[in-house]
Amino acid sequence: xxxxxxxxxxxxxxxxxxxxxxxxxxxxxxxxxxxxxxxxxxxxxxxxxxxxxxxxxxxxxxxxxxxxxxxxxxxxxxxxxxxxxxxxxxxxxxxxxxxxxxxxxxxxxxxxxxxxxxxxxxxxxxxxxxxxxxxxxxxxxxxxxxxxxxxxxxxxxxxxxxxxxxxxxxxxxxxxxxxxxxxxxxxxxxxxxxxxxxxxxxxxxxxxxxxxxxxxxxxxxxxxxxxxxxxxxxxxxxxxxxxxxxxxxxxxxxxxx
Ligand SMILES: Nc1nc2c(c(=O)[nH]1)N[C@H]1C(S)=C(S)[C@@H](COP(=O)(O)O)O[C@H]1N2
Ligand SMILES: [Mo]
Numbered sequence: 740x741x742x743x744x745x746x747x748x749x750x751x752x753x754x755x756x757x758x759x760x761x762x763x764x765x766x767x768x769x770x771x772x773x774x775x776x777x778x779x780x781x782x783x784x785x786x787x788x789x790x791x792x793x794x795x796x797x798x799x800x801x802x803x804x805x806x807x808x809x810x811x812x813x814x815x816x817x818x819x820x821x822x823x824x825x826x827x828x829x830x831x832x833x834x835x836x837x838x839x840x841x842x843x844x845x846x847x848x849x850x851x852x853x854x855x856x857x858x859x860x861x862x863x864x865x866x867x868x869x870x871x872x873x874x875x876x877x878x879x880x881x882x883x884x885x886x887x888x889x890x891x892x893x894x895x896x897x898x899x900x901x902x903x904x905x906x907x908x909x910x911x912x913x914x915x916x917x918x919x920x921x922x923x924x925x926x927x928x929x930x931x932x933x934x935x936x937x938x939x940x941x942x943x944x945x946x947x948x949x950x951x952x953x954x955x956x957x958x959x960x961x962x963x964x965x966x967x968x969x970x971x972x973x974x975x976x977x978x979x980x981x982x983x984x985x986x987x988x989x990x991x992x993x994x995x996x
Contacts (some may be wrong), residue, residue: 905963
């Protein structure tokens with residue numbers, strides 16, 4: 740009985756946040772900018788995160804599917820073709836010169852090529868992607884567990900979050916997409932930096948050459964076009980300080996499904 744009550748509260752908190760996020764997209768700016776609404780959203784988010792963490796043990800897995808469950812079409816969403824000149828130059832050479840920077844609060848900063856990443860142990864998973872805009876699709880992803888890379892660089896004692904810096908500037912603003920997760924998700928076995936979708940190298944549409952999969956959260960957490968992985972103590976200094984491009988515009992930071 741108690742669990743039921745908690746689930747209802749969790750669903751309520753999540754739905755009200757999703758409605759608020761849709762409202763933001765639809766341009767209901769005045770409402771979402773009022774301090775009381777912002778405070779309400781923040782307290783609801785804290786509630787959602789605490790309740791989800793209490794309900795689900797730290798290592799709970801997102802559901803995995805079979806090959807036959809894969810969606811015939813996987814939609815591309817958000818940026819599907821970055822216009823940035825530096826990205827286009829990398830893409831033109833098949834990402835030969837691309838390197839993943841791994842730095843910040845690490846013991847041994849690294850620069851990894853696609854070849855380096857492909858030589859590391861990989862994980863393949865067939866999962867469902869849920870976008871806050873109301874669509875879901877199932878695909879097979881292959882990549883390096885983020886944990887493997889973190890083990891290689893050595894996590895510094897003060898690191899609390901992992902920030903993903905992306906190549907794509909968002910429309911007009913010049914702000915590049917970014918995201919962040921905590922170590923509960925960063926060390927989770929299903930959190931991978933994927934270089935393949937459905938057994939082929941990631942096309943540009945889906946985030947070539949490398950994109951994050953963080954399967955227990957909504958689609959906007961899954962940064963595409965990842966250029967740099969930075970370990971930080973706080974994400975207050977990035978963007979508008981909320982931990983991600985969409986979070987800076989009102990989405991919740993913890994987007995648990
Ligand atoms: N760099 C970058 N990452 C991004 C986005 C984006 O616009 N830029 N959009 C996000 C959103 S809202 C979703 S639903 C997924 C879409 O991934 P897909 O194009 O593979 O469907 O990417 C996420 N990651
Ligand atoms: Mo999304």
